[in-house]
Structure formats: C-alpha cells, structure tokens
Amino acid sequence: MRQVVFSVSSLLIGMALLQLGNGSLQTLLSVRLAEAGEAPWLIGLVMAQYSVGIVLGTLYGYKLIMTVGHIRAFAAFGSAMSAITLGHAFITDIWAWGLFRFLIGACAVGMLMCVESWLNARTDNKNRGQVFSLYVITVYLFQGIGQFLIQLPDDSGFELFVIMSVLMSLAIVPVAVTRMPAPTLPEAARFDFVRLWRTSPTGMVVSLISGLILGAFYGVGPVFAQYSGFDSAGTAMFMSAVIIGGLVMQWPIGKISDGRDRRGVIVGIIIALVVVCIVMVGRNPTGYELIALAIAFGSLSCALYPLSVAYTNDHLEPEDLMPAAGGLVMAYGLGAIVGPPVAAVTIEWLGAKGLFVFCGTVALAAAMLVFWRMRHRQAPPMEDQVDFQAMARTSPIIGELDPRGEPTSD
Numbered sequence: 001m002r003q004v005v006f007s008v009s010s011l012l013i014g015m016a017l018l019q020l021g022n023g024s025l026q027t028l029l030s031v032r033l034a035e036a037g038e039a040p041w042l043i044g045l046v047m048a049q050y051s052v053g054i055v056l057g058t059l060y061g062y063k064l065i066m067t068v069g070h071i072r073a074f075a076a077f078g079s080a081m082s083a084i085t086l087g088h089a090f091i092t093d094i095w096a097w098g099l100f101r102f103l104i105g106a107c108a109v110g111m112l113m114c115v116e117s118w119l120n121a122r123t124d125n126k127n128r129g130q131v132f133s134l135y136v137i138t139v140y141l142f143q144g145i146g147q148f149l150i151q152l153p154d155d156s157g158f159e160l161f162v163i164m165s166v167l168m169s170l171a172i173v174p175v176a177v178t179r180m181p182a183p184t185l186p187e188a189a190r191f192d193f194v195r196l197w198r199t200s201p202t203g204m205v206v207s208l209i210s211g212l213i214l215g216a217f218y219g220v221g222p223v224f225a226q227y228s229g230f231d232s233a234g235t236a237m238f239m240s241a242v243i244i245g246g247l248v249m250q251w252p253i254g255k256i257s258d259g260r261d262r263r264g265v266i267v268g269i270i271i272a273l274v275v276v277c278i279v280m281v282g283r284n285p286t287g288y289e290l291i292a293l294a295i296a297f298g299s300l301s302c303a304l305y306p307l308s309v310a311y312t313n314d315h316l317e318p319e320d321l322m323p324a325a326g327g328l329v330m331a332y333g334l335g336a337i338v339g340p341p342v343a344a345v346t347i348e349w350l351g352a353k354g355l356f357v358f359c360g361t362v363a364l365a366a367a368m369l370v371f372w373r374m375r376h377r378q379a380p381p382m383e384d385q386v387d388f389q390a391m392a393r394t395s396p397i398i399g400e401l402d403p404r405g406e407p408t409s410d
Helices: 002-007 009-035 040-068 070-090 094-121 128-151 159-176 193-199 201-227 232-248 250-257 262-283 287-313 318-350 354-376
Strands: none
Touching (some): 009 201, 040 201, 070 094, 070 159, 094 128, 201 262, 201 287, 201 318, 232 287, 250 262, 250 287, 262 287
C-alpha cells in the first residue's frame, strides 16, 4: 500500500494545493461581495455560476483531455484558473465575477477529471478502496484548512487573490513533473435521467436535495456569517467546521446504513438536520455552541450525497455504477445551481437566519418524500446491498474510482 500511495503522491499533493486555493476562493468572494453591500440574491446568483461551470465542464471537458492528454489538459485548466483568480483583483464588476465563477468551475472539474481518471489507472482491486478514501480525505481536509486563508492580512485588497492564484499554479507542478504514464480516460458515462429516475427516484431526489443544501451553504454561508457579525476568523472557523464535520462523520453514518433499509437512515439524518436548522434559527448561537452546530450541520448534510449513491447502487449491477455516478453528480450539480440564489433571497427576506430556514425547509420536504417512498416501495434485499463508501462530490470519473464498481473474481 505504501508503494501505491507513493506512486500517486504527486496527484494527491496537486489536489491538496488545488483545494487550498480554490476551496478558499469561493468563501473570499462571497465575503467581499457582502462587505461591498451587494444584494444577497445577486451574491447567490454569482456564486451559483461555479456550479453551472462544473455541470457544463463535466459534459465538455472530456474533449480537451482526450485531445491533448492529461498533463497538458491539467496544466491548461490550472493555468487558466490561476489567471482568472488574479482577474478578480483587477476587475471588480459583479457580472464579471459571475463569468469568472463559471470559468473557474469549468476548469476545476476538468482538473478533477484528470486526477480521478489517473488515480483509477494507478490502482487495482486490492488497493482501490484505500486510495479512494485517501483522495476523499485530501479533498475535504485541505478545503477545510484553506478556509483560514481568508483571515490573512490583505490591506490592499489583492494579496489574498495572489496567494490563491499561486496555490493553483503550484498544484500544476507535481503533476507536470510526474513520471507516471498518462492513463486512458474512461469512456464518457452515458447516463439516462429517465432510466435513473425509474431505477431510484429516491437516490436522485436526495442527490438533488444535497446539492440544494450544500450549494446554498458554500455559496452564501459566508453571507450568513457576515450578516451575523462574524469577523474573518469567525467566518473561517464556521466554514471550516462544516467542511471538516462533513469528512469525519461520513464513514460512521454510512456504516450504520449498511445491512438495513438506507431510506430509514436517510430520513433520520434529514430529521436531525432539520433539528439543527431549527436550533440555528431559534437560538442565534455563538462560540463553541455555534462550532458544535456547524460540525453537526456538516456531518449530516455531507452524508446525504454518499447515502444517495449507496442506495442507488443497491439497485444496480456493477457495470451500471459509473453511468449512475454521472447522473447523480449532475443531479447534485443542478441542485447546487438553484440553491445559492434561492437561499440568498430567503436571507434577503428574513435576515441571516434565512439560510437555515431554507435548508431546514428543503430538508423537511425531502424527509416527507423519502418516507412516502418507504411506504410504497420495498427496500432491496440485504444481500443485494453494496458497502457504503465515503464520497466527494467532484466529477463523474469518481464513479470509476469507486471500489464498489470493481469486477469480482471467483
């Protein structure tokens, strides 16, 4: 295992640097727009363009990677992302920032597809699960750590953009100098939303709901922090607590769902999430109470997507997991497009607490729908269940890396 990890270390280092820079950029932009007095609905609309870029980049990024190869494509995406990040320091027009968010989203998903297909090519059935888990930890951990960059001194207003741009550029270096042979990009996953809906409407709905909630949080969570009077350190701590909470509780929550009807676990998770949202709205928590609630919110909300994947996979054959992963990522992405502007409008109506009013309302509707499905459709037999696997919401290629799709041998 140590040899395998060493062989993919350049990819993981590149991903860590990318998450440090890109993970903190979205928070910084949302904070800057709120400080500039922009309307919350407009901030939400701008931040949603990142998810639009991810969705369209997922559809068209394959062509560039297949045309020029992984290393050149990764370098091109990374260089463009770095340059666009610097553009925020020189162009402060909010509509230009919306275009920048779209372009950065498209570049980010292109880089993720390069890394994930490369990791898949460098692993086999014996170690794919361990490498997959290490990749997920890298994504969450360094995105959470990156939040603290926003509290660095920035008297002139552009130093933080420079730091984030440098991190994105540095992410290219370990990948560009690697000696690993470039892999063959897996065939584009052809997913049929109608077929996926017929197979597992619950899985699709929960993926969509996960996108609505987490898209809203990533997009306008910093606006909530600003409206609540947090300084930069408080905003960084709040955002990081949610992200790290999403990492540490995925595995235990998922393992609880193994061997039982996952929909019951999903309903329980959603109800607990509604309770957290009610407390956030009713108590206006501060200090350690706020951090504890942020960790709980992240733990519960980030568990929804991998649970939706696991439940959907329970109904599929191994060869169908990759196309299904593409469909679920797209469902999540569509939710992440809608979530930020709608949550921002709720903030505009109700103040800071509007974010958690939105998240709680969406979660409650999801719980009612999943409970209704439990009464009208039996769970798959326990022997047909696949093991839960912690997941990152990155690109459809992650379905190829998912160890649950491994061919079995007699």
